[in-house]
Structure formats: C-alpha cells, structure tokens
Amino acid sequence: xxxxxxxxxxxxxxxxxxxxxxxxxxxxxxxxxxxxxxxxxxxxxxxxxxxxxxxxxxxxxxxxxxxxxxxxxxxxxxxxxxxxxxxxxxxxxxxxxxxxxxxxxxxxxxxxx
Amino acid sequence: xxxxxxxxxxxxxxxxxxxxxxxxxxxxxxxxxxxxxxxxxxxxxxxxxxxxxxxxxxxxxxxxxxxxxxxxxxxxxxxxxxxxxxxxxxxxxxxxxxxxxxxxxxxxxxxxxx
Numbered sequence: 107x108x109x110x111x112x113x114x115x116x117x118x119x120x121x122x123x124x125x126x127x128x129x130x131x132x133x134x135x136x137x138x139x140x141x142x143x144x145x146x147x148x149x150x151x152x153x154x155x156x157x158x159x160x161x162x163x164x165x166x167x168x169x170x171x172x173x174x175x176x177x178x179x180x181x182x183x184x185x186x187x188x189x190x191x192x193x194x195x196x197x198x199x200x201x202x203x204x205x206x207x208x209x210x211x212x213x214x215x216x217x218x219x
Numbered sequence: 220x221x222x223x224x225x226x227x228x229x230x231x232x233x234x235x236x237x238x239x240x241x242x243x244x245x246x247x248x249x250x251x252x253x254x255x256x257x258x259x260x261x262x263x264x265x266x267x268x269x270x271x272x273x274x275x276x277x278x279x280x281x282x283x284x285x286x287x288x289x290x291x292x293x294x295x296x297x298x299x300x301x302x303x304x305x306x307x308x309x310x311x312x313x314x315x316x317x318x319x320x321x322x323x324x325x326x327x328x329x330x331x332x333x
C-alpha cells in the first residue's frame with residue numbers, strides 16, 4: 107500500500123521551461139514533506155521541504171506547493187536546466203511521532219537542451 | 220555536503236557469505252539509517268538507529284542486522300548473503316529534530332551477490 111505516490115514515472119521538459127513534479131499522499135497524519143534529487147551512482151540529495159503549516163516554500167529556482175485538502179504536493183523548477191535531469195523523490199512523515207520517512211517511487215526528469 | 224562515507228563502495232560476493240557494510244559520519248547526528256534502492260521499489264528502510272546501541276527495524280529488515288557501538292559508525296550485516304540482496308545500499312543521517320527532520324545521504328554501496 108503506497109502511502110506516497112508519484113504517478114508519473116518520467117517527465118520530459120525543454121530547457122528554460124517549467125518542470126512540475128507531482129506527489130500525492132494518503133495518510134492525513136503526514137505533516138512534513140521533502141523532495142530529494144538523485145543522480146545515477148550518487149546518493150539522494152535533499153532539495154527542499156515544507157511543513158503542513160505552510161502551503162508554499164521557495165528556494166531559488168525550486169518551489170514546493172502543498173494542498174492539504176487534496177493531499178497533494180508539487181515541486182516546480184523554474185527555469186529548468188539540463189543539470190536538473192535526475193530522479194526526484196517525494197517523501198513524507200509524521201514529524202511529531204517518528205523520524206522515518208515514507209518515500210514515493212520517484213519521477214525521472216529529463217531536461218532537453 | 221554532509222560528512223557521510225560508506226565502505227566499501229562496491230562489493231561482489233557469493234551466496235551464503237557474510238557481508239558487512241560500514242557507514243561513518245562526522246556530523247555527530249543522533250539518527251542513522253540504512254536503505255536499499257531497487258528498480259520499481261524506490262527507497263526502502265532496512266534498519267535505523269536513534270542512538271548508540273539503540274536500533275529498530277524498518278520495512279525490509281529480514282536477513283539484515285545492524286550495530287552501532289559509536290555515534291559515528293553504523294554497520295549493516297548480511298549474515299548469509301542471498302541473490303535477492305543484490306542492491307544499492309544507502310546510509311543516511313539526521314539530527315532527529317521534532318517537527319521536521321531532514322535526512323542526508325551517503326554515496327551508496329553497490330552490492331552484487333552471485
């Protein structure tokens with residue numbers, strides 16, 4: 107039973123355009139969400155996070171939006187660059203109770219020059 | 220980058236042999252985790268530690284054991300390796316902050332069990 111779902115296994119975007127990666131969750135107890143980027147043969151790298159008390163968090167070209175009523179979050183990358191080509195993982199947890207993250211299966215982003 | 224190293228980075232072994240993977244951190248973080256990553260499964264938690272000698276199971280702990288005798292080291296042992304344990308193993312660390320805790324990952328160990 108996948109509690110965190112990334113329904114698009116892959117996404118292709120032109121350089122300079124916006125990339126939107128989506129993530130849905132089922133557990134209403136989740137209150138902290140993270141996005142990680144992973145290049146081949148490397149460990150995942152933390153990108154950005156958001157607490158459920160917010161609906162938006164920005165860090166440079168990366169913005170995460172949280173819609174609690176829809177149990178949906180999205181990562182926007184603007185503008186997309188070829189170096190953004192990687193697998194992006196969404197993760198969530200119940201921050202008050204434990205430190206274990208529940209992971210989505212990832213979306214592979216290809217940014218074409 | 221978080222100060223996390225994993226050793227070895229690559230290992231090929233035979234079915235039935237014991238294997239130990241090491242994770243070393245220089246950040247003095249309380250929490251340490253072992254994950255495996257396989258195609259179609261994303262990242263799955265094997266075991267984690269919330270302090271020296273304090274460990275707990277994750278979702279795929281069968282066939283694995285862990286030990287943490289020092290804050291900086293977290294060992295993952297496959298008592299008798301099987302081909303189904305061929306995978307990429309990642310160690311992660313976190314401070315254990317309530318209200319939002321970020322995990323930082325090592326570079327990974329690619330293990331092949333023949």
